[in-house]
Amino acid sequence: MKIQIGKATLYLGNCAEILPTIGHVPALVTDPPYLIKTSGGGKWRKARTNMENITAAKIDRGFDLNVIDPSLYDTIVTFCHNDQLHMLLPFFAEHYRRHVVCFWEKTNPVPMANRNYQANLEPYVHAWNKGAHPVGILKGEINEMKRSVKTAVGKSQLDHPTVKPDEVMNKIMKNVQGDVVIDPFMGTGSTGVSAIRHGKSFIGIENNPKFFHIARGRFFELVVEEVRGPFAV
Secondary structure (H helix, E strand, O other): OEEEEOOEEEEEOOHHHHHHHHOOEEEEEEOOOOEOOOOOOHHHOOOOOHHHHHHHOOOOEOOOHHHOOHHHEEEEEEEOOHHHHHHHHHHHHHHOOEEEEEEEEEOOOOOOOOOOOOOOEEEEEEEEOOOOOOOOOEEOOEEOOOOEEEEOOOOOOOOOOOOOOHHHHHHHHHHOOOOEEEEOOOOOOHHHHHHHHOOOEEEEEEOOHHHHHHHHHHHHHHHHHHHHOOOOO
């Protein structure tokens, strides 16, 4: 299934099958399924159901790097779990000129450590080839070139357990070059919403019909916002 909504092209299906049919896109930005253990949590587990929601959505099993052909993307940004870095970094080192590990610093992280460090930092990797380096303002009080973004984990109304805050996605979109962004693990569309609000076009792929339909509704809302204009009441 493929639909066009304004500057967003959305696919419902398997990204391993759809990505090869799309071809070159300047930027790939994604928050793919993490490879994590959803057990544990001690006394905090009963009060926080997010891990159960992640398991139910089947987004705790990681993803196959082979679905991404690095020759098709000038720059890539991908979130990941700390335990996935040892797999992702060699991949980026092999296929891209430069790569950097950046972090979302959570001001209100889950108060548990599960015999580990508390997960107050969530990594994402930005890799790029020549001409697709990070961009942004680096002067005065405005500094968009830091390797971290600091904001709270908010409560989302989107019925998805791992929605990234707008502040995080907006920071990434300011740094990423390219007038078209693709997300092969679109979820409820946060990457695409931020991309379009930063003047880019978006291609999103999602295999979960529930998340796909939520994303579709968000992009329809963007079109309505554009039609109404800044002086609508």
